[in-house]
Amino acid sequence: xxxxxxxxxxxxxxxxxxxxxxxxxxxxxxxxxxxxxxxxxxxxxxxxxxxxxxxxxxxxxxxxxxxxxxxxxxxxxxxxxxxxxxxxxxxxxxxxxxxxxxxxxxxxxxxxxxxxxxxxxxxxxxxxxxxxxxxxxxxxxxxxxxxxxxxxxxxxxxxxxxxxxxxxxxxxxxxxxxxxxxxxxxxxxxxxxxxxxxxxxxxxxxxxxxxxxxxxxxxxxxxxxxxxxxxxxxxxxxxxxxxxxxxxxxxxxxxxxxxxxxxxxxxxxxxxxxxxxxxxxxxxxxxxxxxxxxxxxxxxxxxxxxxxxxxxxxxxxxxxxxxxxxxxxxxxxxxxxxxxxxxxxxxxxxxxxxxxxxxxxxxxxxxxxxxxxxxxxxxxxxxxxxxxxxxxxxxxxxxxxxxxxxxxxxxxxxxxxxxxxxxxx
Numbered sequence: 003x004x005x006x007x008x009x010x011x012x013x014x015x016x017x018x019x020x021x022x023x024x025x026x027x028x029x030x031x032x033x034x035x036x037x038x039x040x041x042x043x044x045x046x047x048x049x050x051x052x053x054x055x056x057x058x059x060x061x062x063x064x065x066x067x068x069x070x071x072x073x074x075x076x077x078x079x080x081x082x083x084x085x086x087x088x089x090x091x092x093x094x095x096x097x098x099x100x101x102x103x104x105x106x107x108x109x110x111x112x113x114x115x116x117x118x119x120x121x122x123x124x125x126x127x128x129x130x131x132x133x134x135x136x137x138x139x140x141x142x143x144x145x146x147x148x149x150x151x152x153x154x155x156x157x158x159x160x161x162x163x164x165x166x167x168x169x170x171x172x173x174x175x176x177x178x179x180x181x182x183x184x185x186x187x188x189x190x191x192x193x194x195x196x197x198x199x200x201x202x203x204x205x206x207x208x209x210x211x212x213x214x215x216x217x218x219x220x221x222x223x224x225x226x227x228x229x230x231x232x233x234x235x236x237x238x239x240x241x242x243x244x245x246x247x248x249x250x251x252x253x254x255x256x257x258x259x260x261x262x263x264x265x266x267x268x269x270x271x272x273x274x275x276x277x278x279x280x281x282x283x284x285x286x287x288x289x290x291x292x293x294x295x296x297x298x299x300x301x302x303x304x305x306x307x308x309x310x311x312x313x314x315x316x317x318x319x320x321x322x323x324x325x326x327x328x329x330x331x332x333x334x335x336x337x338x339x340x341x342x343x344x345x346x347x348x349x350x351x352x353x354x355x356x357x358x359x360x361x362x363x364x365x366x367x368x369x370x371x372x373x374x375x376x377x378x379x380x381x382x383x384x385x386x387x388x389x390x391x392x393x394x395x396x397x398x399x400x401x402x403x404x405x406x407x408x409x410x411x412x413x414x415x416x417x418x419x420x421x422x423x424x425x426x427x
Contacts, residue, residue, distance in 0.1 A: 003031050003114050006040035006072075008061050011048025013204050013238060015078060017155035018103065019046045025107050042073045042110055046103070047080035049174055052340035055080055059091060066093025073113050077103040079174035083343075100175060152392050152402075152420045154198035155238075158186050158222060159205030163213070164241075166268075167279050167346040168311055168339060175206050179214040187225050194231040199390055199420055201226065201235045208237070209244025220249055227256045232422070234390070234405060239264040239306070242290050243282040250290070254297040260405040261301035263294060264335075268308045270325030271318040277352065278311065284325055295330055300382065302407035303331040307367055310339040310360030313352035319363060327370060332378040332407075334371035338364045382408060382427050389425055391418040 005026055009019040022044070023033060034040035043065045047058040058080045065074060075096040076088050082099040089097050096109065161176040162169075180186075190201055203226065205211070211219040219240075226235050235258050240249070242265050253259040265287070269275050272283050294301050307326065314322070326334070338360050341348060355363075387404040391412070394401065400414040408427065412418075 003041040003110060004034040004038055005031050005110065006034040006043045006065075006069075007046065008043065008065065009046040010057055010061060011046075011050065011054060011079065013155055013202070014157060014160075014206065015046050015048060017157055017204060019044070020155075022103070022106055026110065029107055029111065031110065039069055040072050042075060042113060043069060044106060045074065045076045045078070047076060047078035049079040049083050049170060051337065051342075053338070055084070058088075062088075062091050062094060066091075075106060075109065077106065079170070082174045083170060152198070152390055153200035153202055154193040154196075155202045155204045156186065156190050156193065157205060158203055159208045159211045162207045163210070164207065164281065165279070165346070167277065167350065168308070168342065170342050170345060171206060173344065178207055178210045180205070180211050182215050183217055183222050183225050186222065187229070190226060191229050191231075194229060194233055197420065199233050199422070201233060202238050203235065204238040207241060207244075209240040219244065220246075220252060223249065223252055223256075223259070227252075227258050229258075234258050234260050236260045236262050237264070239266060241266060241281070242287045245290055247293055250293050251297060260407070261298040262304075262405070262407045263301060264304040264306070265290065266306040267326075268306060269311070269314070269318075270307075270322035270329075271314070274311060274314050274318050274322065277313040277347075277350065279346075288325075288329065291329060291331060300385075300406050302333070302378070304333045304335060304407075305329070305331045306335050306337065308337045308339055309363040309367060310355040310357075312339075312347055312350055312354055314339075314355055315353050323366065323370075326367070331374060333375045334367055336364055336367045336371065379408060382406075385427050386424060387427050388422050390422055391420065393419045 005023070007019045007023055009016050027033070045058065045062055045065065048054040049058070062074060062076060065072065070093070073095045074093050075098065076094055077098040078100070081088055081097050085097045085099065088094055098105065098109070159178065159180040161178045162172045163178045165172050193201060203222075209219050211217070211222055223237075237253070237259070240263070245263070245265060253261065267284075267287055268278060268280060270284050275283065291303060294303060305326075309319075339355070387406070387408065389402040389404050389410050391400055391402040395414050396411075398414055399411045400418065401409055401411050403409055404427070410425065410427065412425070
């Protein structure tokens, strides 16, 4: 059968979709090209905000309009949290939660068997909607998946135990859990043996690695640094309270780890951080940034920021903005707060930021981000760096990233794909 995956949201979702796609290929199915009509469309959803839910529904509706006879399977975080809501969307045939996501290969074989039993002249009729018996997420499914032939996402952890007041991820992804280091190492070495040059350690709260095996995140990093091959490693995102000086110093002195950090801040106001039930203060966050800059002056530091949560008064916002403007980071990933059902934030009797004001604050932080990224790039002009060239062709150009995540372009040369090259920025 011809399968089309539509994946929304985080890199973890993309890694899981890729792994499922590989299994389907091994079972004899094919990925539908852009010019082909798929038999089955799998939508792997995100539900981090209302906007994410809207994009999920939009993607489902577009698929149904374009491919009215295709079977549509919806899975992921939105499916885990709102299965009945999704089942009411026209065109949806199956709704599977996070545990059930990994039953998709077997489900598609059932769909194929049913299709084979249907006479060719019969008019296609939709299967009766089937919502899986979605249960609390507790399984761990390790995956490693290639992206652009150069990089591979290695899933080392899933779930979260933090229950921040604004967040649905613990309900969508379950409790924090992970495999043993030795199992992850096998996945990582397999990826390198298959040609990957860059490994990205990913998960929901990867700094919490070891909770279910009694190991430590730093030991996992040491294991990644001892793999065989010519490669580099990135840490996708790590909570500031879990990003210790020991980890930062290890990255600074490692053989393979890139000087690249992505750290969730969410707010630069201590008052708002307390409302969010975050596990650090802005002073601790600033210390982490300062230590990175001390031992890796040229490191790229990306920061997650949220605006407009309940309790973010004008005074809190001004305090937040002043803090973030003075922070020596490279880029901001800005989220606009939206009310999420079943979160503790809705129980708090606090100032509600008007939606228009949330958007205004978001635009301001996006402008701050652009300024910081431009400054970061300018600071590296004329310096020597190593780029890993990627396969995507843009006109007569190809692109790649340096170890500290500066995107560069050069004349397209096929032989350079998936190779390291030293250049002058």
